Amino acid sequence: MSGFLDKAKEKAKETVATGKQKADEFQANRAQGDLYKQLGAAYYAEQRQGASHDEVSRLLTALDAHEREHGPSTGDSPTDGPGPVGLA
Numbered sequence: 296m297s298g299f300l301d302k303a304k305e306k307a308k309e310t311v312a313t314g315k316q317k318a319d320e321f322q323a324n325r326a327q328g329d330l331y332k333q334l335g336a337a338y339y340a341e342q343r344q345g346a347s348h349d350e351v352s353r354l355l356t357a358l359d360a361h362e363r364e365h366g367p368s369t370g371d372s373p374t375d376g377p378g379p380v381g382l383a
Contacts, residue, residue, distance in 0.1 A: 323365040330358050 334354040340346035362368075 323361070324368065327358070327361055327365070327368055330354060330361060334358065 334351065337346070337350040337354055341348055341351055
């Protein structure tokens, strides 16, 4: 009986660790999506409203740092976009 409880306890620990990892990944993907959204708004403001390029540069630097910390986007999250597209 003790072996069964030990196995159940170990499985519960693994499940909690997996859940935490998935939650952390989701939060990282959401943060990345927010950065992309802000970058789009900053780029639009720069191109169409005469805003400074400083905000675009800051956000590109933040995205680079995010990718170094969390790795490239996997596309597994609904907050991940389809990726960059060319301008027509």
